[in-house]
Amino acid sequence: AQKITQTQPGMFVQEKEAVTLDCTYDTSDQSYGLFWYKQPSSGEMIFLIYQGSYDEQNATEGRYSLNFQKARKSANLVISASQLGDSAMYFCAMRDDFNKFYFGSGTKLNVKP
Amino acid sequence: EPEVTQTPSHQVTQMGQEVILRCVPISNHLYFYWYRQILGQKVEFLVSFYNNEISEKSEIFDDQFSVERPDGSNFTLKIRSTKLEDSAMYFCASRTGGRQPQHFGDGTRLSIL
Numbered sequence: 001a002q003k004i005t006q007t008q009p010g011m012f013v014q015e016k017e018a019v020t021l022d023c024t025y026d027t028s029d030q031s032y033g034l035f036w037y038k039q040p041s042s043g044e045m046i047f048l049i050y051q052g053s054y055d056e057q058n059a060t061e062g063r064y065s066l067n068f069q070k071a072r073k074s075a076n077l078v079i080s081a082s083q084l085g086d087s088a089m090y091f092c093a094m095r096d097d098f099n100k101f102y103f104g105s106g107t108k109l110n111v112k113p
Numbered sequence: 114e115p116e117v118t119q120t121p122s123h124q125v126t127q128m129g130q131e132v133i134l135r136c137v138p139i140s141n142h143l144y145f146y147w148y149r150q151i152l153g154q155k156v157e158f159l160v161s162f163y164n165n166e167i168s169e170k171s172e173i174f175d176d177q178f179s180v181e182r183p184d185g186s187n188f189t190l191k192i193r194s195t196k197l198e199d200s201a202m203y204f205c206a207s208r209t210g211g212r213q214p215q216h217f218g219d220g221t222r223l224s225i226l
Contacts, residue, residue: 099163
Protein backbone atom coordinates (compact mmCIF):
# COMPACT_ATOMS: atom_id res chain seq x y z
CA ALA A 1 0.00 0.00 0.00
CA GLN A 2 1.26 3.43 -0.89
CA LYS A 3 2.43 5.24 2.21
CA ILE A 4 2.86 8.73 0.78
CA THR A 5 0.68 10.25 -1.91
CA GLN A 6 1.42 13.43 -3.79
CA THR A 7 -1.42 14.00 -6.23
CA GLN A 8 0.05 16.97 -8.10
CA PRO A 9 2.68 15.85 -10.62
CA GLY A 10 3.21 19.46 -11.67
CA MET A 11 2.30 22.92 -10.40
CA PHE A 12 2.73 26.45 -11.69
CA VAL A 13 2.85 29.52 -9.50
CA GLN A 14 3.45 33.17 -10.23
CA GLU A 15 6.53 34.68 -8.65
CA LYS A 16 5.80 36.29 -5.25
CA GLU A 17 2.60 34.30 -4.78
CA ALA A 18 2.05 31.49 -2.28
CA VAL A 19 1.66 27.87 -3.32
CA THR A 20 0.50 24.74 -1.51
CA LEU A 21 1.90 21.33 -2.38
CA ASP A 22 -0.28 18.46 -1.24
CA CYS A 23 0.80 15.36 0.64
CA THR A 24 -1.23 12.66 2.30
CA TYR A 25 0.16 9.71 4.19
CA ASP A 26 -0.97 6.36 5.45
CA THR A 27 0.21 4.85 8.69
CA SER A 28 -1.13 3.17 11.78
CA ASP A 29 1.93 4.16 13.83
CA GLN A 30 1.41 6.57 16.71
CA SER A 31 4.87 8.03 16.36
CA TYR A 32 6.10 9.14 12.97
CA GLY A 33 7.76 12.06 11.28
CA LEU A 34 6.95 13.98 8.12
CA PHE A 35 9.52 15.72 5.97
CA TRP A 36 9.71 17.80 2.85
CA TYR A 37 12.72 17.79 0.55
CA LYS A 38 13.54 19.92 -2.47
CA GLN A 39 15.36 18.46 -5.45
CA PRO A 40 16.59 21.08 -7.95
CA SER A 41 17.55 20.10 -11.48
CA SER A 42 21.12 19.59 -10.26
CA GLY A 43 19.86 16.50 -8.41
CA GLU A 44 20.76 16.99 -4.77
CA MET A 45 18.18 16.46 -2.03
CA ILE A 46 17.73 19.46 0.26
CA PHE A 47 15.89 19.14 3.57
CA LEU A 48 13.24 21.85 4.02
CA ILE A 49 11.00 21.17 7.00
CA TYR A 50 9.99 18.55 9.57
CA GLN A 51 6.77 17.82 11.47
CA GLY A 52 6.56 15.27 14.26
CA SER A 53 3.33 13.37 14.79
CA TYR A 54 3.05 14.67 18.34
CA ASP A 55 3.79 18.28 17.46
CA GLU A 56 0.74 20.38 18.16
CA GLN A 57 1.88 23.40 16.19
CA ASN A 58 2.52 23.50 12.48
CA ALA A 59 6.21 23.62 11.62
CA THR A 60 7.61 26.74 9.98
CA GLU A 61 11.03 27.42 8.48
CA GLY A 62 11.36 30.81 6.87
CA ARG A 63 9.10 30.89 3.81
CA TYR A 64 8.15 27.24 4.29
CA SER A 65 5.33 26.07 6.52
CA LEU A 66 3.75 22.70 6.94
CA ASN A 67 -0.03 22.52 7.19
CA PHE A 68 -0.37 19.41 9.36
CA GLN A 69 -3.87 17.95 9.67
CA LYS A 70 -3.43 14.76 11.63
CA ALA A 71 -7.00 13.52 11.43
CA ARG A 72 -6.94 13.86 7.65
CA LYS A 73 -3.39 12.46 7.48
CA SER A 74 -2.21 15.35 5.40
CA ALA A 75 1.01 17.34 5.56
CA ASN A 76 0.85 20.01 2.89
CA LEU A 77 3.81 22.27 2.22
CA VAL A 78 3.09 25.96 1.85
CA ILE A 79 5.70 28.16 0.19
CA SER A 80 5.03 31.84 0.64
CA ALA A 81 6.32 34.57 -1.67
CA SER A 82 7.59 32.17 -4.34
CA GLN A 83 10.93 32.88 -5.94
CA LEU A 84 12.32 31.73 -9.27
CA GLY A 85 14.83 29.61 -7.37
CA ASP A 86 11.97 27.62 -5.86
CA SER A 87 11.46 25.85 -9.20
CA ALA A 88 12.30 22.22 -8.43
CA MET A 89 10.87 18.83 -7.57
CA TYR A 90 9.44 18.60 -4.08
CA PHE A 91 9.18 15.32 -2.23
CA CYS A 92 7.12 14.57 0.84
CA ALA A 93 8.52 11.80 3.05
CA MET A 94 7.53 9.92 6.17
CA ARG A 95 9.60 8.13 8.78
CA ASP A 96 7.67 5.32 10.42
CA ASP A 97 8.05 3.82 13.86
CA PHE A 98 10.66 1.38 12.53
CA ASN A 99 12.85 4.17 11.27
CA LYS A 100 12.03 3.38 7.64
CA PHE A 101 11.49 6.26 5.24
CA TYR A 102 8.93 6.48 2.46
CA PHE A 103 8.92 9.09 -0.27
CA GLY A 104 6.07 10.35 -2.41
CA SER A 105 6.29 10.55 -6.19
CA GLY A 106 7.06 14.25 -6.06
CA THR A 107 5.58 17.50 -7.38
CA LYS A 108 7.40 19.53 -9.99
CA LEU A 109 6.97 23.20 -9.17
CA ASN A 110 7.53 25.85 -11.80
CA VAL A 111 7.69 29.47 -10.68
CA LYS A 112 6.79 31.90 -13.46
CA PRO A 113 8.30 35.39 -13.60
CA GLU B 114 28.56 22.73 7.82
CA PRO B 115 29.33 18.99 7.74
CA GLU B 116 28.14 17.11 4.68
CA VAL B 117 27.50 13.61 3.48
CA THR B 118 29.95 12.92 0.68
CA GLN B 119 29.55 10.33 -2.04
CA THR B 120 32.06 9.02 -4.53
CA PRO B 121 32.21 8.72 -7.43
CA SER B 122 29.72 11.25 -8.76
CA HIS B 123 29.26 9.13 -11.90
CA GLN B 124 30.05 5.45 -12.37
CA VAL B 125 29.80 3.65 -15.69
CA THR B 126 29.93 -0.15 -15.52
CA GLN B 127 29.40 -3.08 -17.84
CA MET B 128 26.39 -5.27 -17.11
CA GLY B 129 27.32 -8.22 -14.92
CA GLN B 130 30.17 -6.40 -13.21
CA GLU B 131 30.33 -5.62 -9.52
CA VAL B 132 30.17 -2.02 -8.41
CA ILE B 133 30.84 -0.37 -5.05
CA LEU B 134 29.35 3.00 -4.25
CA ARG B 135 31.00 4.87 -1.42
CA CYS B 136 29.65 7.27 1.15
CA VAL B 137 31.12 9.14 4.08
CA PRO B 138 28.25 10.06 6.42
CA ILE B 139 28.40 12.98 8.82
CA SER B 140 30.68 11.95 11.67
CA ASN B 141 28.32 12.03 14.65
CA HIS B 142 25.42 10.44 12.82
CA LEU B 143 24.16 7.04 13.85
CA TYR B 144 21.68 6.00 11.17
CA PHE B 145 22.69 5.44 7.57
CA TYR B 146 20.60 4.88 4.46
CA TRP B 147 20.80 4.11 0.80
CA TYR B 148 18.15 5.18 -1.70
CA ARG B 149 17.89 5.00 -5.43
CA GLN B 150 16.10 7.23 -7.89
CA ILE B 151 15.52 6.01 -11.41
CA LEU B 152 15.56 8.97 -13.80
CA GLY B 153 12.36 10.97 -13.53
CA GLN B 154 10.90 8.77 -10.82
CA LYS B 155 10.55 8.94 -7.08
CA VAL B 156 13.15 8.26 -4.46
CA GLU B 157 13.02 4.61 -3.34
CA PHE B 158 14.27 3.36 0.00
CA LEU B 159 16.79 0.54 -0.24
CA VAL B 160 18.22 -0.07 3.21
CA SER B 161 18.82 1.44 6.63
CA PHE B 162 21.78 0.62 8.85
CA TYR B 163 22.22 1.18 12.56
CA ASN B 164 24.59 -0.18 15.17
CA ASN B 165 26.59 -2.04 12.54
CA GLU B 166 23.71 -3.98 11.10
CA ILE B 167 20.86 -3.63 8.68
CA SER B 168 17.75 -2.40 10.49
CA GLU B 169 15.35 -2.30 7.55
CA LYS B 170 15.47 -3.16 3.88
CA SER B 171 13.05 -2.93 1.00
CA GLU B 172 12.03 -5.58 -1.49
CA ILE B 173 14.40 -3.94 -3.97
CA PHE B 174 17.35 -4.80 -1.73
CA ASP B 175 17.75 -8.41 -2.80
CA ASP B 176 20.72 -10.76 -2.59
CA GLN B 177 22.73 -8.86 -5.17
CA PHE B 178 22.94 -5.87 -2.82
CA SER B 179 25.01 -5.56 0.32
CA VAL B 180 26.12 -2.77 2.62
CA GLU B 181 29.14 -2.38 4.84
CA ARG B 182 30.60 0.08 7.25
CA PRO B 183 34.12 -1.26 7.14
CA ASP B 184 36.06 1.32 9.12
CA GLY B 185 33.73 3.51 11.15
CA SER B 186 33.64 6.30 8.58
CA ASN B 187 32.78 4.83 5.17
CA PHE B 188 29.42 3.33 4.32
CA THR B 189 29.37 1.34 1.09
CA LEU B 190 26.73 -0.16 -1.16
CA LYS B 191 27.85 -3.10 -3.27
CA ILE B 192 25.91 -4.41 -6.24
CA ARG B 193 27.29 -7.83 -7.07
CA SER B 194 26.23 -8.45 -10.66
CA THR B 195 24.78 -5.31 -12.16
CA LYS B 196 21.78 -5.32 -14.48
CA LEU B 197 20.61 -2.67 -16.91
CA GLU B 198 17.73 -1.78 -14.59
CA ASP B 199 20.20 -0.88 -11.83
CA SER B 200 20.94 2.32 -13.74
CA ALA B 201 19.83 5.10 -11.40
CA MET B 202 20.99 7.82 -9.05
CA TYR B 203 21.98 6.34 -5.72
CA PHE B 204 21.75 8.54 -2.66
CA CYS B 205 23.36 7.97 0.69
CA ALA B 206 21.87 9.68 3.74
CA SER B 207 22.59 9.86 7.44
CA ARG B 208 20.99 11.25 10.57
CA THR B 209 21.60 11.44 14.28
CA GLY B 210 18.24 10.06 15.34
CA GLY B 211 14.98 11.15 16.96
CA ARG B 212 13.41 14.12 15.22
CA GLN B 213 16.42 14.91 13.10
CA PRO B 214 16.07 14.76 9.32
CA GLN B 215 18.25 12.76 7.01
CA HIS B 216 21.04 14.63 5.32
CA PHE B 217 21.64 13.46 1.79
CA GLY B 218 24.79 13.24 -0.24
CA ASP B 219 24.82 14.59 -3.78
CA GLY B 220 24.34 11.10 -5.19
CA THR B 221 26.20 8.76 -7.49
CA ARG B 222 24.81 8.36 -10.97
CA LEU B 223 25.24 4.71 -11.94
CA SER B 224 25.05 3.87 -15.64
CA ILE B 225 25.01 0.21 -16.64
CA LEU B 226 25.95 -0.53 -20.25
